[in-house]
Amino acid sequence: MEKPIRKEYWENVYQSKEFHQVGWFQHHPTVSLDIIEFINISENAKIIDIGGGESYLVDHLLALGFKNIQVLDISAKAIWKAKSRLGKNAEKIKWITEDIVDFNYEKDFDLWHDRAVFHFLLKKDEIDQYIDNAKNAIKQGGHLIIGTFSDKGPDKCSGLPVKQYSISNLESTFYPHFKLIQALNLDHYTPSGQVQNYSFCCFERT
Ligand SMILES: C[S@@+](CC[C@H](N)C(=O)[O-])C[C@H]1O[C@@H](n2cnc3c(N)ncnc32)[C@H](O)[C@@H]1O
Numbered sequence: 001m002e003k004p005i006r007k008e009y010w011e012n013v014y015q016s017k018e019f020h021q022v023g024w025f026q027h028h029p030t031v032s033l034d035i036i037e038f039i040n041i042s043e044n045a046k047i048i049d050i051g052g053g054e055s056y057l058v059d060h061l062l063a064l065g066f067k068n069i070q071v072l073d074i075s076a077k078a079i080w081k082a083k084s085r086l087g088k089n090a091e092k093i094k095w096i097t098e099d100i101v102d103f104n105y106e107k108d109f110d111l112w113h114d115r116a117v118f119h120f121l122l123k124k125d126e127i128d129q130y131i132d133n134a135k136n137a138i139k140q141g142g143h144l145i146i147g148t149f150s151d152k153g154p155d156k157c158s159g160l161p162v163k164q165y166s167i168s169n170l171e172s173t174f175y176p177h178f179k180l181i182q183a184l185n186l187d188h189y190t191p192s193g194q195v196q197n198y199s200f201c202c203f204e205r206t
Pocket of ligand 1: 006025026050051052053054055056073074075078098099100101115116117120157158
């Protein structure tokens with residue numbers, strides 16, 4: 001999918017659906033928060049949630065005391081909705097409306113988090129560009145947490161085709177710039193009761 005069409009697609013999703021109706025909705029981003037606790041980063045860690053949309057992750061990060069948080073999403077509407085929910089707290093976050101493929105200008109992140117975004121990239125040049133962007137943006141010893149549909153998961157997300165990844169596929173995809181330090185498969189239950197199997201990996205930037 002070309003970039004302008006991709007943006008239009010996601011603007012329309014956020015225009016037409018409430019957050020609790022979408023397949024990826026979760027009340028509590030438990031797995032992400034467990035991994036963030038496991039890697040034990042400081043409150044001043046520079047964190048970015050890629051394709052954060054309306055996720056509550058950012059609310060939890062603020063509540064945990066993290067002070068240097070950014071949220072990037074292709075959809076301005078998604079960012080607007082997340083900011084509206086957070087109210088005054090939204091001022092504590094840096095918001096970026098951008099396609100992740102074009103996010104190649106900021107550095108020194110301690111943590112890059114991506115749940116259900118990378119798997120939408122299907123073309124080799126865009127996958128390579130994402131990896132390059134992550135590689136350049138995350139500092140040495142920093143972490144990349146990534147969750148995609150697994151090889152046992154659906155082949156579509158939000159009506160769009162996705163690339164499914166087993167844990168070992170993710171490991172080889174991000175090798176040699178990232179070393180796998182934690183991984184799990186888990187079932188996510190959508191609001192309509194469907195089961196989606198995810199691969200979640202945590203890598204350290206080598
Ligand atoms: C399946 S949703 C997941 C949202 C969020 N990460 C969560 O777990 O609740 C995918 C999100 O990625 C955003 N997105 C899709 N493609 C993107 C891209 N190329 N660059 C940046 N954001 C993108 C969408 O707007 C949407 O918010």
